[in-house]
Amino acid sequence: IILIAFLYLEPIISEKINLLSLSMKLILAIVVSVLLAVIGTLLFPEFAGYGVNIYAVSGGSLLGLSVGYFLEGEYVKYEPSELNSKQKVINLTVGIVLLLIFLVFIYGLITGSxxxxxxxxxxLSLIITLLIPFIFSKINRS
Structure with a gap:
């Protein structure tokens, strides 16, 4: 049922969101993500599971991915389809190495509540959707 609803509503909602300004898209992303984390945590505290609040994880990931997606599309405009196979392999390798470095650094630095x-x-989501494509766009220009 959820998949059918998504398939039906996605073109309609995407069309409406594309008409919004960048600042409105960012505000919408922040509000939806924070509401997901807060409401999920308050309504379903028993689903925190294994000592990790899945609503904090999903809300934070949604916020980083959506903000990164909007900003990358507006300012970075990284286009991997224009790369040859060698450049794609280099980007993949560099991206995985950078992500692992950032993961170790951030998971070691930010822990707690x-x-x-x-x-x-x-x-982490902003790094994946914004910083790494920015680095790739600079690498691929030279």
Missing amino acids: DILLFIQNVI
Whole structure:
């Protein structure tokens, strides 16, 4: 049922969101992500599971991915389809190495409460969707 609803509503909602300004898209992303984390945590605390609040993880990831996606599309404009196979392999290798370095650094630096877990996932998602494509766009220009 959820998949059918998504398939039906996605084109309609995407069309409406594309009409919004960048600042409105960012505000919408922040509000939806924070509400997901807060409401999920308050309504379903028993689903925290294994000592990790899944709502903090999912809300933080959603915020980082959506903000990174909007900013990358507006400012970075990384286009991997224009690369040859060698450049794609180099980008993949560099991306995995950078992500592992950032993972170790951020997981070691930011630990603790649900709010810090939320922030940790925002930062990691922004790195994936914004910082790494920015680095790739600079590498591929030269």
